Amino acid sequence: MAETRTTKGSDVAQGVSLRLPRAGAGRAAIRRRTLHADVAERLRDMIVQGALAQGDRVDEKGLCAALGISRTPLREALKVLASEGLVELLPNRGARVTELTATGVAALFEVAAGLERMAAELAAERAGERDLAELRRLQESMERHHAARRRAEYFRVNQRIHDTIIALSGNDVLQDTHAALMTNIRRARYQANATQERWDGSMREHRELLHALEARDGAKAGLLLRDHVLRTGEAVLAVMQGPAADETRTET
Amino acid sequence: MAETRTTKGSDVAQGVSLRLPRAGAGRAAIRRRTLHADVAERLRDMIVQGALAQGDRVDEKGLCAALGISRTPLREALKVLASEGLVELLPNRGARVTELTATGVAALFEVAAGLERMAAELAAERAGERDLAELRRLQESMERHHAARRRAEYFRVNQRIHDTIIALSGNDVLQDTHAALMTNIRRARYQANATQERWDGSMREHRELLHALEARDGAKAGLLLRDHVLRTGEAVLAVMQGPAADETRTET
DNA sequence: ATTATGCATTATGAATTCAATCTTGCAATA
DNA sequence: TATTGCAAGATTGAATTCATAATGCATAAT
Numbered sequence: 001m002a003e004t005r006t007t008k009g010s011d012v013a014q015g016v017s018l019r020l021p022r023a024g025a026g027r028a029a030i031r032r033r034t035l036h037a038d039v040a041e042r043l044r045d046m047i048v049q050g051a052l053a054q055g056d057r058v059d060e061k062g063l064c065a066a067l068g069i070s071r072t073p074l075r076e077a078l079k080v081l082a083s084e085g086l087v088e089l090l091p092n093r094g095a096r097v098t099e100l101t102a103t104g105v106a107a108l109f110e111v112a113a114g115l116e117r118m119a120a121e122l123a124a125e126r127a128g129e130r131d132l133a134e135l136r137r138l139q140e141s142m143e144r145h146h147a148a149r150r151r152a153e154y155f156r157v158n159q160r161i162h163d164t165i166i167a168l169s170g171n172d173v174l175q176d177t178h179a180a181l182m183t184n185i186r187r188a189r190y191q192a193n194a195t196q197e198r199w200d201g202s203m204r205e206h207r208e209l210l211h212a213l214e215a216r217d218g219a220k221a222g223l224l225l226r227d228h229v230l231r232t233g234e235a236v237l238a239v240m241q242g243p244a245a246d247e248t249r250t251e252t
Numbered sequence: 253m254a255e256t257r258t259t260k261g262s263d264v265a266q267g268v269s270l271r272l273p274r275a276g277a278g279r280a281a282i283r284r285r286t287l288h289a290d291v292a293e294r295l296r297d298m299i300v301q302g303a304l305a306q307g308d309r310v311d312e313k314g315l316c317a318a319l320g321i322s323r324t325p326l327r328e329a330l331k332v333l334a335s336e337g338l339v340e341l342l343p344n345r346g347a348r349v350t351e352l353t354a355t356g357v358a359a360l361f362e363v364a365a366g367l368e369r370m371a372a373e374l375a376a377e378r379a380g381e382r383d384l385a386e387l388r389r390l391q392e393s394m395e396r397h398h399a400a401r402r403r404a405e406y407f408r409v410n411q412r413i414h415d416t417i418i419a420l421s422g423n424d425v426l427q428d429t430h431a432a433l434m435t436n437i438r439r440a441r442y443q444a445n446a447t448q449e450r451w452d453g454s455m456r457e458h459r460e461l462l463h464a465l466e467a468r469d470g471a472k473a474g475l476l477l478r479d480h481v482l483r484t485g486e487a488v489l490a491v492m493q494g495p496a497a498d499e500t501r502t503e504t
Numbered sequence: 505a506t507t508a509t510g511c512a513t514t515a516t517g518a519a520t521t522c523a524a525t526c527t528t529g530c531a532a533t534a
Numbered sequence: 535t536a537t538t539g540c541a542a543g544a545t546t547g548a549a550t551t552c553a554t555a556a557t558g559c560a561t562a563a564t
Binding site: 311312313323327343344345346 | 514515516517
C-alpha cells in the first residue's frame with residue numbers, strides 16, 4: 001500500500017491512483033487536473049467519511065507519505081479546505097479537522113434550508129415542462145425504492161432530486177454555495193448514519209413539493225422545501241445529541 | 253520600494269508592512285497571523301478595487317517581487333481566492349482574475365438577497381431589545397448622513413446596518429456565507445461606482461425594514477430586505493450594462 | 505505568401521531545504 | 535512534592551530549487 005518511502009530520491013511521488021486523467025470515461029474534456037485539487041478532493045472524502053475524525057490534527061508528513069506526495073500540494077489543499085470550513089489552520093500549529101457542534105450543524109441546516117427554499121421559488125418560475133417531467137420521473141423512482149425499502153437507492157435518488165431543484169434555479173452562485181454547505185452537511189449525516197430514517201414523512205413532503213412546483217406555486221414550494229430540509233436537520237441533530245453522544249461534542 | 257532583490261540571501265522577505273500583528277488595536281486576542289492569510293487579504297483588496305483587473309493574468313513572479321514574499325505563500329493565497337471565486341486557476345497556465353459578467357452579478361445579488369431575507373426573518377425572532385435600539389441608532393445616523401448628502405458616511409453606515417442584521421441572525425454559517433458573497437458584490441459595486449445612487453428609495457426601504465423588525469414581523473422584514481437587495485442589484489447591473497460598457501463583458 | 509514545425513525562452517507545479525516556533529521532558533528550586 | 539525554567543526534539547511556515555509544460559519566434563515547406 002504505497003510503501004512509505006522516506007523521501008530522498010528521484011522517483012518519489014505517484015504512489016496512488018491520483019493524477020491519472022480519469023482513465024475510463026469519455027475523453028471529451030481533456031481537463032488536466034492539478035495535484036492539489038485531487039488532494040483536496042481526497043481529503044474532503046476522508047473527512048466526510050470520518051477517516052480523518054473530528055478534532056484530529058492533520059499530520060502533514062504522515063499524510064504526504066500515505067498519499068505519495070510532497071508537502072506543498074498538501075498544504076495548498078489544506079488552505080482550500082480551511083476556507084470550506086472542513087479544517088482550521090492554527091498558525092504554527094498546523095491544521096486540525098473542525099468539530100461538528102450541535103449549534104454548528106443546526107446553523108448549516110438552517111442556511112441550507114434557506115437556499116433550497118430560494119431554489120424552489122426560482123425553479124417554480126424557471127423550470128421547463130421537460131424539467132418537471134424529469135422531476136416526476138425521479139419522484140416515481142424514489143417512491144418505488146421507498147416501497148421496496150431499498151435504503152441506499154432511495155437515498156441516492158432523494159439527493160438527486162434536491163440537486164436537480166438547485167440546478168433548476170438557474171443560479172450558478174446558488175449552486176456553488178449550496179454545494180459547499182452540503183459537504184459539511186454530509187459529514188453530519190454520515191455521523192448520524194444509524195437511525196436518521198424519516199422515510200414516510202419525507203416521502204409525503206417530497207410529493208407535496210412536486211405538486212407545488214407543478215402548480216408553479218413558488219412561495220408554497222419554497223416553504224415546503226425549507227421545512228423539509230429543516231426537519232431533516234432536526235432528525236440528524238436528534239441522532240447526534242441523542243443516545244450515542246460519543247464523539248460529538250454537543251457544546252451547549 | 254522593496255528593492256527587487258534577486259533572491260539568494262538570508263534577510264530577504266519583509267519588504268512590506270505585512271506580518272506586523274496590528275500594532276495599535278487592543279492586544280486582547282494575541283492572534284498570530286500567517287503570511288498566506290495576509291497575502292490573501294491583500295489580493296482580495298487589490299481585486300475588489302481593480303488594481304488587479306478583470307481577466308488579468310496573475311504574474312506570480314511580479315507580484316512576489318512587489319509584495320516582497322516568495323511564491324509559496326502567494327500560491328497558497330491564490331488557492332483560497334480561487335475557492336472564493338475571485339480568481340480561476342488554469343492548470344499549468346497560472347491564475348487569472350475572474351470576469352464579472354452581468355448574469356454572474358445578477359446571480360450574486362439574487363443569492364445575497366435570499367440570505368439577507370433569511371437573516372431578517374431570524375433577526376425578527378432573535379434580536380433583543382438592545383439590538384433593535386442599536387438598529388434604530390444606526391438608522392438615525394444614516395438618515396442624518398442622507399440629509400446632509402455625505403455619501404461616504406451614508407454608505408458606511410448603510411453597510412453597517414446590513415452587517416448587523418446578518419449578525420443578529422445568530423447564525424455563523426449564514427454570516428460566513430454572506431461575507432464570501434459580499435467580497436464579490438463589492439467588486440461589482442466598485443466598478444459601477446459612478447451613479448449607483450438610489451438614495452431616496454433606499455432610505456425609505458430601510459425605514460420600512462426597521463419598522464417590520466420592531467414589529468417582530470419576520471416574514472415582512474424578510475421580503476422587504478430581499479427586495480431592497482434585489483433593487484440594489486438592479487441598480488448596479490444597470491450601471492454595468494448601461495452607458496459605459498467598457499471593461500465589463502456583458503455576455504448576453 | 506501562408507502555414508506548419510521545431511527550438512528557445514519563460515513560467516508554472518511540485519519537491520526540497522531552511523529557519524523559526526512550538527512542544528515535550530527533565531532538572532532544579534521553592 | 536509541585537512548579538518553574540531550560541534545553542532538545544519535532545513540526546510548521548516560508549524560501550528555494552528542480553522538472554515539465556506552455557508560449558513565441560524563426561525557419562522551412564507547400
